[in-house]
Amino acid sequence: MLSPSTGSVKTLPDSYVWPEYYEVYSGSDQPSIPVIDLMDPNATELIIQACETWGIFQLIGHGIPRKLVEDVESEVHSLFALPADQKLKTLRTSGGASSGYGNPPSQALLPRKLWYEGFTIMGSPVDQARVLWPHDYQGFRNTMNGYQKQVKALVEQLIRIIFKFLSISKEEVNWFDDPSNTCNAALQLNSHPPCPDPTRAVGLAPHTDSSLFTILHSWIEGLQIFKDGVGWITVQPIPDALTMNLGDFLHILSNGRFVSVLHRAAVNQKYHRISVAYIRSPPTNFIVSPLLSKTFADSGQVPKYHPVTLKECRGLKAKHFQAALSFVKT
Numbered sequence: 234m235l236s237p238s239t240g241s242v243k244t245l246p247d248s249y250v251w252p253e254y255y256e257v258y259s260g261s262d263q264p265s266i267p268v269i270d271l272m273d274p275n276a277t278e279l280i281i282q283a284c285e286t287w288g289i290f291q292l293i294g295h296g297i298p299r300k301l302v303e304d305v306e307s308e309v310h311s312l313f314a315l316p317a318d319q320k321l322k323t324l325r326t327s328g329g330a331s332s333g334y335g336n337p338p339s340q341a342l343l344p345r346k347l348w349y350e351g352f353t354i355m356g357s358p359v360d361q362a363r364v365l366w367p368h369d370y371q372g373f374r375n376t377m378n379g380y381q382k383q384v385k386a387l388v389e390q391l392i393r394i395i396f397k398f399l400s401i402s403k404e405e406v407n408w409f410d411d412p413s414n415t416c417n418a419a420l421q422l423n424s425h426p427p428c429p430d431p432t433r434a435v436g437l438a439p440h441t442d443s444s445l446f447t448i449l450h451s452w453i454e455g456l457q458i459f460k461d462g463v464g465w466i467t468v469q470p471i472p473d474a475l476t477m478n479l480g481d482f483l484h485i486l487s488n489g490r491f492v493s494v495l496h497r498a499a500v501n502q503k504y505h506r507i508s509v510a511y512i513r514s515p516p517t518n519f520i521v522s523p524l525l526s527k528t529f530a531d532s533g534q535v536p537k538y539h540p541v542t543l544k545e546c547r548g549l550k551a552k553h554f555q556a557a558l559s560f561v562k563t
């Protein structure tokens with residue numbers, strides 16, 4: 234967690250220095266992640282292909298209005314601009330999956346400090362909004378509610394495409410449409426203020442999301458992904474695109490066919506970078522096993538992972554960081 238004074242700090246304090254950390258692929262042949270137009274008649278095939286090769290792509294033609302995304306940016310900026318003692322009133326209760334201000338669970342026990350502040354919204358944003366702005370919380374609440382609704386519909390549309398491809402039936406995932414389940418999604422707000430020494434500092438540290446699918450918005454460069462055989466590469470933001478990344482649970486469900494992409498956020502000297510992730514997961518106690526669908530199970534594949542719940546997976550992640558999934562391997 235950043236200290237309140239870091240905005241004006243001229244040199245990077247030692248506690249934020251990550252030695253030999255910032256190696257980014259800089260070859261001129263740097264590959265870039267696929268850009269997919271949801272209105273393209275071949276969108277489904279392109280999405281499946283991108284899930285198999287990259288685990289991440291940029292989506293255009295998604296129908297989420299730019300004005301709404303601009304409003305979200307501006308509300309998130311005002312949240313992080315609040316005085317520290319105000320933000321601390323919403324401090325997350327533990328390292329676990331809860332709402333509020335503080336480092337998210339996979340980032341809670343890292344050896345070095347992050348040039349980063351985070352805020353998690355699970356369920357309705359109203360309780361936290363009331364604490365942050367006791368007299369004027371409607372703006373934040375309405376904007377976040379509106380965005381939550383739209384990204385929820387979009388991410389579920391994509392997950393359905395994938396379930397269909399994996400021949401997973403509605404009955405097998407009846408939790409997916411259960412409206413009483415509010416702990417299966419989080420709006421993760423991330424703030425990376427300008428940093429005096431960006432090549433030695435780290436924003437959100439390397440992780441995979443334990444989600445099915447995540448929708449990520451940021452207008453400023455900073456998201457980096459790890460591509461096998463290439464190394465860390467920077468994702469170039471495209472106006473109006475949303476970045477879609479797969480999480481551990483679609484990786485496990487697909488028996489490793491889809492990539493759960495390792496990613497992190499780099500910081501920069503000039504801009505205050507905000508990013509907003511909508512992370513959609515199964516319910517915490519649902520047991521996910523590879524080849525859930527009978528069609529796939531009958532195809533003679535051997536499961537590469539043990540059945541696992543989201544709860545177990547998050548616990549492993551908090552303890553073992555990127556190595557977490559290796560503990561679930563058969």
Ligand SMILES: C=C1C[C@]23C[C@H]1CC[C@H]2[C@@]12CCC[C@@](C)(C(=O)O1)[C@H]2[C@@H]3C(=O)O
Nearest residue numbers: 330337338339340419421442443444512
């Ligand atoms: C609903 C979620 C999803 C969480 C946990 C909980 C609230 C915060 C989310 C994140 C956000 C940052 C990366 C991550 C890996 C983390 O550390 O916290 C995510 C994690 C997950 O994907 O499991």
Ligand SMILES: O=C(O)CCC(=O)C(=O)O
Nearest residue numbers: 421423451456498508510
């Ligand atoms: O800031 C970014 O681009 C990455 C955010 C992210 O990975 C997350 O919130 O899970």
Ligand SMILES: [Fe+2]
Nearest residue numbers: 441442496510
């Ligand atoms: Fe992430």
